Amino acid sequence: MFRRRPALPPFPPGALLVGGAARDWLRGAAPKDFDWAAVDPKGAARATALQTGGTAFPLDEERGYWRVHAGADVQHDFVPLPKDVTEDLLRRDFTVNALALTETGQVLDPAGGQADLRARRLRMVSEANLQADPLRAWRAARLEVTLGFRQEAATEAAVRRVAAGLAAGLLSRPAPERVREEVHALLRCPEAARGxxxxxxxxxxxxxxxELREGIGLTQGGFHHLDVFGHGVEALHQLLSRFPEAELSLRWATLLHDVGKPRTHTVNPETGRAAFHSHDRVGAELTREILTRLTLPAAEVERAAALVKAHMVPLPSGEREARRFVHRRRALLPDLLSLMLADREAARGPESSPATRHAYALGIERVLEALEExxxxxxxxxTGGDVMALLKIAPGPAxxxxxxxxxEAQSLGEVRTLEEARALVLAQNARLL
Structure with a gap:
């Protein structure tokens, strides 16, 4: 049922390939993250670095944890070989991860993981193991979606109990950066919306x-046929169906683009229509708070927030307006257009029609043509110095x-020469006097 198994790198002497790497190899996928249990982790890391042309460095030298970056997103981690391998494997999260492979091809499988692999089933080793590290609840969702497996009933019930225990404060919450890594692994997969x-x-x-849950059950009407939460998830699906290589900041922005709607929701008492004035601005602030809480890099936080803030900008109706659109939002392009298209394609309410969607697509096409031009x-x-000398003014807002x-005039093609530039600045200054 699985693909032909790929070649494995050389095994360090006496080492075992464990966990997800063994799982992926058994199912015919080429591992990129290799976890090794080695007799001499430091020596094994240095040997692997020489073989791969990578770089070896200690993660925790006292405990003997080493890592090698081998290029092309390939990573090797080395830990000391446990005294009792079976006991170590039975402390893991899921049976498909409680596997080890020897250099001779022998599979160590104390929890029945190979049978679960064949059945495409995600089954916990024990509920105590999930409780011991609640991050494994997120991992269950991530593995289910990224591997295309299904959680067996007892495991799903245990995952729900972990989530309930965390919500009630009975279990310690994992560090935000650990949660972020699981969520990002889920968001990177083609089925991220389902995730x-x-x-x-x-x-x-x-x-x-x-904050996303605040949109559950909040209907919108007009162009929308889904509640606010469902629309955000569908927009993410539409994005990835068209732009499967989208960066994480764009994926986050698409999912969160309407996160400000629940907090700006009003109803016109005369018409009964819902309104969400300034939801783009409020959503941008919420996006910044959410992604900062999840410890994303500052540049990614700011880009996602800027995309959310700009997603309601009207598309141009002509070539000149398209050039102005590109000039004012160049830093966000083409991601902003991808978000706007996904947003519109996720909306199939009573006011949406093939004609309105076609008109929207034409506006996007105008911007793309202006951007290509x-x-x-x-x-x-x-320069600023030129302007100050020309106007005989000191530094300031003017x-x-x-x-x-x-x-902007240059981008619109209205000013092309130095003389025209000076004339524009002088004329603008005269209007302000």
Whole structure:
């Protein structure tokens, strides 16, 4: 049932390949993260670094934990070989991870993981193991979706109990960066939208991004046929069906683009129509809070927040407006267009029609044509010093305003020469006097 098994790298002397790497190899997938239990972790790491051209470094030298970055996203981790391998494997999370492989091809399988692999079944080794490290609840959702397995009933019930225990404060919450890594592994897979739904079904979304749950049951009408939560999940699905290589910041922005709607929801008493004024601005702030809490890098946080804030910007109706759109939002392109398209394609309410979707697609096409025509901003014709000398003014806001107006005029093709640039700055200054 599995693909032909790929070649494995050389085994360090007396070492075992354990956990997910053994699992992936048995199912015919080429591992990228190799976990080794070695007699001499330091020596094994250095030998592997020489073989692969990678770099070896200690993770915890006192405990003998080493890592090798071998390039092309391949990583090797080395830990000391346990005295009792069976006991060590039985402390793991799921049976498909409680496997070890010897250099001769013998499989150590004390929990019946090979049978579960064949059945595409995710089964816990024990509930005590899940309780011992509650992060394993998130891992259950991630492995189920990324491997295409199903949780067996007892395991799913145990995962729900872990989630309930965490929510009640009976279990210690995992560090945010550990949760982030599991969620990111889920978001990177093609079925990420289903994964988000699975987090909700298992009681884990409330422990991860509770703000998303505020949109459950909040109907919108108009162009929308789903509640706010369902629409965000569907938008993520639409994004990945069209742009499977989308960066994580874009995936987060798409999922969270309407996260501000529940907190801006109002109803017109005369028409009964729902409104969500400034939900883009509120959503951007919430996105910043959520992703900061999950300890994403600052640059990714700010990009996702900026995309959420800009997702309601009207698309241009003509070529000149398209050039202005590109000039003002160049730093967010083409990701902003991908988000906007996913948002619109996820909306199939009574006001949505093939004609409106076609008109929206034309607006996106205009922007893409303008971006292709001018992929980078034209070099500035004047500097801040030039503006100050021309206007005989000191540094201040007026200089910045003049440079911004000039940059836009250049992008629109209205100013092309140094003389035209000076004339524009002088004319703008005269209007302000």
């Amino acid at each position: 988000v739904q699975r987090l909700e079904n298992l009681g884990l979304l409330n422990l991860t991004v509770p 001018q992929p980078t901003a034209p070099p500035p014709l004047l 200089v910045g305003e003049a440079l911004r107006a000039l940059a």
